[in-house]
Amino acid sequence: MQIRCECGQLRAEIKHFPSEMPGRLACYCDDCQTYLMHIKRTDLFVDGAGGTEIVPIYPCNLSFSSGTERLTCLRLSPQGIFRWSANCCNTPIANVQPGFPWIGVFARPYVVEDKHRLDNTFGPIRSGIMGKFARGQKPEGVADKLDFKAFRSTFPFLLKGFLLRKAKGSPFFHGDGKTPIAEPIVLKKELREKLRADLSKIERHSRVHSPSTIS
Numbered sequence: 001m002q003i004r005c006e007c008g009q010l011r012a013e014i015k016h017f018p019s020e021m022p023g024r025l026a027c028y029c030d031d032c033q034t035y036l037m038h039i040k041r042t043d044l045f046v047d048g049a050g051g052t053e054i055v056p057i058y059p060c061n062l063s064f065s066s067g068t069e070r071l072t073c074l075r076l077s078p079q080g081i082f083r084w085s086a087n088c089c090n091t092p093i094a095n096v097q098p099g100f101p102w103i104g105v106f107a108r109p110y111v112v113e114d115k116h117r118l119d120n121t122f123g124p125i126r127s128g129i130m131g132k133f134a135r136g137q138k139p140e141g142v143a144d145k146l147d148f149k150a151f152r153s154t155f156p157f158l159l160k161g162f163l164l165r166k167a168k169g170s171p172f173f174h175g176d177g178k179t180p181i182a183e184p185i186v187l188k189k190e191l192r193e194k195l196r197a198d199l200s201k202i203e204r205h206s207r208v209h210s211p212s213t214i215s
């Protein structure tokens with residue numbers, strides 16, 4: 001499957017979707033919200049409660065075919081995960097951690113060409129987590145933090161990923177598996193706090209309801 005940024009300069013190929021893959025997940029945590037706020041893409045929240053949708057894959061199954069020079073990396077803090085976007089058209093691409101058999105690919109790169117692709121390929125969003133940070137009322141079916149449903153859908157994938165060393169060959173890191181291919185920008189604490197404060201000010205959708213796709 002091909003994925004791409006909105007303008008098409010950055011393109012990647014996903015070679016394989018393992019049967020254990022968790023499918024579509026929505027995270028409502030304050031860090032994911034702060035990140036989309038920082039890159040000014042709060043239009044990509046899946047709902048008025050501020051959910052960010054990802055579809056995780058194994059690092060070894062992703063390769064870029066063009067545009068890697070467009071990738072920029074942001075960390076919300078010195079310990080934060082590596083959040084990548086394409087600077088040509090400001091498309092969020094993926095969240096990664098070195099050595100971790102997981103690339104959380106944002107929903108947007110999957111659906112630039114076909115907006116129904118995620119529904120048609122993976123079905124509905126399978127679980128929602130970190131609902132205690134949801135904007136306004138927490139959507140129905142979303143866990144406060146992590147719940148058994150989220151654990152059940154991600155644990156087999158992670159276990160197999162660690163056992164079979166699926167973090168190896170991540171295209172976001174050099175051969176040593178830990179040096180990112182672009183120097184990360186680390187957000188200053190004051191800016192992070194300002195973004196969080198601004199988040200609470202941006203207009204909430206008047207009706208907060210669960211994404212109809214959460215099963």
Ligand SMILES: [Zn+2]
Pocket residue numbers: 005006007008009010086087088089090091
């Ligand atoms: Zn682009």
Ligand SMILES: [Zn+2]
Pocket residue numbers: 027028029030031032033130
């Ligand atoms: Zn999150």
